[in-house]
Amino acid sequence: MVLMTVDAATIGVSTESLGEPAELGGLFANGGPIELEIGCGKGGFLLRQAQAHPDRNYLGIEWANKYYKFAADRMARWGITNVRVLRTDARHFVIHRLPPSILSALHVYHPDPWPKKRHHKRRLFSPAFVDAAVRVLEPGGRLAVQTDHTEYAEVILERLTARMEFEPMPFDDPDHGTVDERTETNFEVKYLREGRPIHRFAFRRRA
Template identity: 55%
Template sequence: MPLTMPTAADITVDPLKLPEPVDLRALFEREAPLELEIGSHKGTFLVRRAKEHPELNFIGIEWANKYYQYAADRMARWGLTNVRMMRCDGRHFIIHQVADACIDALHIYHPDPWPKKRHHKRRLIQPEFMDAALRIMKPNARLSIQTDHAGYFEHMQEVILPRTDLQQVDFVDEAYGTVGDDIKTNFEIKYEREGRTFYRFAFRKR
């Protein structure tokens, strides 16, 4: 436990106030490997990761103000000093604002599937986003993705598998937060109770 407990204000970062390009490592006072999650929702995954790995730094990006605040409050209550929350569109932020080669892992769990065909262009996993995601990943950085939507997974496979700058690796890797077969995000826990099938894969940047 830190000597002074952090408040939610210590955890939240306003992306509009950061000098560009944004080197995400500069959001922490110490140097440590950095993991980024897009769509953190209530912060369940990041709270567990940050508690279990005080030697690592973590950033969560969440678009919905209600969940962003909820996650930051939770992190403050746990006294976590190795995690930050940002409220923004992770897609736009990564494509236009983040500096090259500054993260060691990117976590994307149950991104909104936008099931209607006319909304498919709103999906996060698209070639332009993947180019930017690879750009901000350090060499050997890990990307892990899970969805419960078969159609979206098919689309992800079409976008990601032809890339020669990524090498597929085991999804299960406790070093990156997989507990057995699970990652224990809010949606995973909810959908597991409903008996849904999960589709997942993980990669290393070559």
């Protein structure tokens, strides 16, 4: 038996190493589909998904250095070979660096809501990001979003529903880690404990 090992320096990748456009396939040993989680935090969702689906590949993008390092170390500790973590601004990366049809799934759980009106321009789900999400998902690919912020949920839903390329699909999808409508990310657990409402939706990229 060949025992594969992986260290945190391999799991944490730099944007510069990815080329232009970013060819993610070269990051992974198997040629399986690639799923992206934006704002992966400490990496709990990625870890569970990577363990459940060794034939798939997972990229997490995390802006906060502390969480990026935590997630990369965590994957290394568990010997996870099908995850890579990138520290960058996911909005810029998805809009400007990813080639078309590269992702089989895009997960966005509890994106920062930036509740003040003057900060809305910092939100992830800008019109340009929605354009990019349509572009980078392969036909049949899945976009799943979850937020506790009602006004932001309405904005996101309106922008996604307006796109003919997306058709709504059930959020609950054990094959993509959402069981009984739970993703079990840290923020989901925290917000459910606090009794906040959670808004969840998923779309399929039409062929």
